[in-house]
Amino acid sequence: MIEVRDLRVRYGGRLAAHVPELDVAAGECVAIVGESGSGKSTTLLSLLGLLPDADVSGNVRVCGVDVLSASPRELRAVRGARAALVIQSPQAALSPATRLGVLMRRALRLHGRDAGERVMAEAVESVLLDPAILRRRPHEVSGGQAQRFAIALAIALGAEVILADEPTSALDVTVQAEVVGVLRRLREERGLALLLVSHDLALVSTIADRVLVMRDGEVVESGPAGRVLAEPSHPYTRELLEALP
Amino acid sequence: MTAMPLLRAERVTLGYGGRAVVHEVSLDVTEGGVGLIGESGSGKTTLARAFLGLLTPMSGNIWYGNQTLKKADLRAFRRDVQPVFQAESLDPRMRVGASVAEALPRAERHRVPELLGQVGLDPELAGRRPHQLSGGQRQRVVIARALAVSPRLLILDEPTSALDVTVQARVLDLLAGLGTERLLITHNLAVVRRLCRTSHVMFAGRLVESGPTADLLARPAHPYTRALRDAVPRLGGAPPRARGRAEAAPAGSGCPFRPRCPLAVAACESAPEPRELDGRRVACHRAEDVLAAAVGEVS
Numbered sequence: 001m002i003e004v005r006d007l008r009v010r011y012g013g014r015l016a017a018h019v020p021e022l023d024v025a026a027g028e029c030v031a032i033v034g035e036s037g038s039g040k041s042t043t044l045l046s047l048l049g050l051l052p053d054a055d056v057s058g059n060v061r062v063c064g065v066d067v068l069s070a071s072p073r074e075l076r077a078v079r080g081a082r083a084a085l086v087i088q089s090p091q092a093a094l095s096p097a098t099r100l101g102v103l104m105r106r107a108l109r110l111h112g113r114d115a116g117e118r119v120m121a122e123a124v125e126s127v128l129l130d131p132a133i134l135r136r137r138p139h140e141v142s143g144g145q146a147q148r149f150a151i152a153l154a155i156a157l158g159a160e161v162i163l164a165d166e167p168t169s170a171l172d173v174t175v176q177a178e179v180v181g182v183l184r185r186l187r188e189e190r191g192l193a194l195l196l197v198s199h200d201l202a203l204v205s206t207i208a209d210r211v212l213v214m215r216d217g218e219v220v221e222s223g224p225a226g227r228v229l230a231e232p233s234h235p236y237t238r239e240l241l242e243a244l245p
Numbered sequence: 246m247t248a249m250p251l252l253r254a255e256r257v258t259l260g261y262g263g264r265a266v267v268h269e270v271s272l273d274v275t276e277g278g279v280g281l282i283g284e285s286g287s288g289k290t291t292l293a294r295a296f297l298g299l300l301t302p303m304s305g306n307i308w309y310g311n312q313t314l315k316k317a318d319l320r321a322f323r324r325d326v327q328p329v330f331q332a333e334s335l336d337p338r339m340r341v342g343a344s345v346a347e348a349l350p351r352a353e354r355h356r357v358p359e360l361l362g363q364v365g366l367d368p369e370l371a372g373r374r375p376h377q378l379s380g381g382q383r384q385r386v387v388i389a390r391a392l393a394v395s396p397r398l399l400i401l402d403e404p405t406s407a408l409d410v411t412v413q414a415r416v417l418d419l420l421a422g423l424g425t426e427r428l429l430i431t432h433n434l435a436v437v438r439r440l441c442r443t444s445h446v447m448f449a450g451r452l453v454e455s456g457p458t459a460d461l462l463a464r465p466a467h468p469y470t471r472a473l474r475d476a477v478p479r480l481g482g483a484p485p486r487a488r489g490r491a492e493a494a495p496a497g498s499g500c501p502f503r504p505r506c507p508l509a510v511a512a513c514e515s516a517p518e519p520r521e522l523d524g525r526r527v528a529c530h531r532a533e534d535v536l537a538a539a540v541g542e543v544s
Contacts, residue, residue, distance in 0.1 A: 035409035036380070143285070172284035172432055177476040177485040184484060199409060203478040206485060230481055243414040244480065245435035 001026055001083075001161040001193035002047060007058035009039070009046045016054065017042040017217045024161065027191040029183075031204040031225070033240070034214035040197045041165050043214070047195070048085055048163060049075050063160055081111045084154030086164040091146045094138040100149055101134030104156060111157055123156035124149070127182045144175030148182055155186065161193040162186075168203070180207060201240055205229045213237045249310060250274050251398050251426065252296055252326065257305035259291050265303060267291050267450045274398065274428050277442030280458060281430045282473070288450040289430045293402055296428065297328050327396040329388055329404050335375040341386045342371025348393035360389040365419055381412035385419065398426045405436060434477055438462060446470045449501035456525025464539040466522055466532040469502050471539065500530070508534060 004022035008015060017039030024030045032040040046056050049067050060067040063082040065074055079085075087093060094103060101120060108115035121131040127148040138146060147167060154162055162183070168176040184207060186192040198204050204211060205225055212222040213234065221234040232238045250273040259267040267288040272279075274296070281289045294300040295307055298314050307314040309322050335344055345361065346354045358368035364385040375383050384404060391399055404420070405413040417439055420427065429441055437444050437458055444458040446469065454467040465471040475486040499514040500506070506513065512530045519528040523536060 035411065173434075173476040173485070174284060174472055174487065176478075177487040180478075180485060181487055200478065201410070202480045202482075203485070205480050206478045206482060226481070239411055241480070243410040245410075245414065245417060245433070245439055 001028075001063060002030075002195060003059070003061040004047065005059040007043065007046065007056070007060060009042050009051065010055040010057075011053070015217050017046065017214070019043055019058075019212070019219055021222075022212065024193045024195050026160065026193050027187055028210075029187060029194040029196060029208045030210045030212070031196040031198055031208035032212045032214055033198055033201055033204055035199060035240075037216070038214040039217040040214050042217075044085075044163050044165050044195065044197045048079050048083060050079075050085070080107070081113075081157045082159060083161045083163060084157065084159040086147070086150050086154065086162055086167045088166040089143070089170050090150040091138045091141075091143065094146070096137060096139050099135055099137055100141070104134065104153055107153060108156060113157060119156060123152045126155050126186065127152045128178070142175070144171050144179060147171065147179050151179075151182060151186070155190075159192065161195065163195045163197075165197045166199070167196070169199070176203070183207070201229060202244060213240070248276070250308075251310065252428070253308040254292070254296070255306045255308060257292070257295060257302045257307060259288070259295050259300055260303050263303075265450070267295075269305065270447075270450075270452050271305075272445055272452065272455070274426070275443055276426060278426070278440045279428045280437030280441035280444035281428065281447060282432065282434065282437055282444055283447035284432055284473075286449075287447040289447050290402055291450075292447070293328075293400055293428070293430045297326065297400055298322060324394045325397045327391040327394065327399055329391045329399050329401040331384070331387075331403060331407055333407075335383060335386060337375050340372055340374055341378065341383075344375075344386060345371070345389050345393060348390045350394075353393075356393070360393055361386075363392060364389045365415075379412070380408050381416060384408060384416055388416075388419065392423070392425070396425060398428065399423075400428045400430070402430045403432070404429070406431065406433060434462060434474060446473070451501055451528065452519065452526075453502065453529065454525060454527045456527075460524060464523075464536060466525055466527040466536045466539075467502075467529045468506050468508050468531070468535050471535060472505075500528075502529075 002024040004019055007019040009017040032043060034040045045051050047060055047062055056068060063078050065078045104120050105115045120134060124131050124133060129145060129148055133141060133145060168179050183194060187194060208225040211225045211228045212219050215236050221228055221237050232241060252274040254270050254272045256269045256271055258265050258269055270292060283289045295302060309317045342357050345357050349356055357371055361368045361371060366382060366385050405416050408416060421440055429437060431437060441458050444461050445455040446453050448469045454461060454470045461470055462474055465474055478485045500517050503509045503513045508531045517528045517530050519526050522532050
């Protein structure tokens with residue numbers, strides 16, 4: 001689903017992120033962990049061509065499309081449909097006056113998809129929400145419901161891969177557990193691929209197959225999640241693990 | 246503990262615009278750190294505002310020593326009890342040295358370098374503005390400001406939730422070593438485990454369980470405390486568990502946790518009174534069953 005070779009993202013000559021290799025297969029979860037400024041979100045956004053001001057080089061294929069040389073039209077066909085972005089606070093990005101059902105219908109039509117009631121209800125049920133939520137507006141639902149709606153939107157649009165940037169950092173732990181449960185189920189039942197950016201090593205250790213640890217724009221360590229988090233070989237990974245309260 | 250608590254809430258009901266959001270909460274701020282745990286909307290920050298004298302109870306009293314806050318000497322109170330909010334509370338235009346100086350009596354303004362040193366900051370940083378500092382440095386400035394009047398108690402509302410883990414660890418070390426009493430409001434169980442001997446768990450504006458932090462987390466007696474604990478991801482552990490539903494409308498009457506509770510029975514349609522059980526105070530009809538299950542999990 002995602003294939004990255006020698007990705008470099010520069011802002012005005014300064015290297016913000018360098019990822020030599022990153023692959024995410026169908027049904028797999030790969031996590032990028034690191035602290036503020038490590039380059040983890042920059043990496044994620046560059047994979048969807050969402051950094052117009054940055055100088056991005058390397059080889060990036062998402063759902064078979066060469067992101068760095070794709071036309072805006074080709075890019076739009078991948079972005080938001082086959083590859084969906086899930087952000088930390090979706091409520092901030094949803095039009096506050098528009099009902100969730102209307103938002104979903106518009107997104108489906110924009111991508112030329114079936115926008116029938118049944119399709120929408122199924123998508124919402126796949127993230128364990130009641131279809132009645134489609135009649136509500138973004139500010140009338142909780143943070144956890146909004147995040148699950150964002151995931152439902154991705155599912156309705158036929159997403160094969162979800163790129164999630166701190167999807168549960170703004171949520172309470174009990175709500176986080178539900179959102180993580182939904183993502184795990186979608187992986188198992190639909191073979192959804194998941195690229196997760198997170199600062200929470202404990203959370204990552206429970207859901208990721210592989211982990212990349214980033215610091216100051218560089219990948220300092222990568223490998224199977226169990227190995228990296230149980231027997232870290234880089235001093236920075238050890239420092240991160242020891243800092244867990 | 247026989248010493249009189251510095252602050253005490255006595256059957257306090259709090260709200261906004263006549264609508265109560267915290268119901269009849271009684272709580273002593275005792276020594277050794279007190280944690281107030283709960284999720285968004287549980288009323289913990291509202292209760293903290295009442296403890297700071299920023300919100301007048303609809304009913305009940307906040308006691309400061311042997312006086313209610315209504316009658317207390319507010320000058321002394323504001324010296325004794327200081328808030329520590331998130332770092333965003335600093336004036337962005339002010340040099341941080343001036344921010345700290347502002348909190349000091351005029352005659353003591355020379356103490357700025359000493360206070361910055363006390364929170365582990367280079368006094369040279371006094372000339373910087375907040376945006377020129379890292380998040381961890383800004384949080385230390387906020388703590389230095391609170392320490393300026395040598396308070397007896399710090400009321401901290403999510404002091405480290407915006408910080409990276411390595412930075413959070415250093416700020417927690419600083420707070421643990423300060424020797425000032427603390428009331429800590431947080432949703433982070435690991436933080437209360439580190440800084441608070443006693444903890445109180447809030448749900449839907451009510452205290453559902455209170456007791457020694459270590460006992461509460463090792464063997465919760467309230468199903469909500471257990472749900473919170475089990476939802477925290479553990480390094481290399483099983484995926485976090487959602488026990489019962491994480492989201493549901495609160496019950497109109499009866500136990501507020503009932504709509505989410507996996508153990509709810511008919512009896513839960515009447516509101517449980519807080520009672521003493523196994524060294525803690527818990528408001529749950531089924532506390533014995535929760536406790537028994539917890540013992541089973543440990544062995």
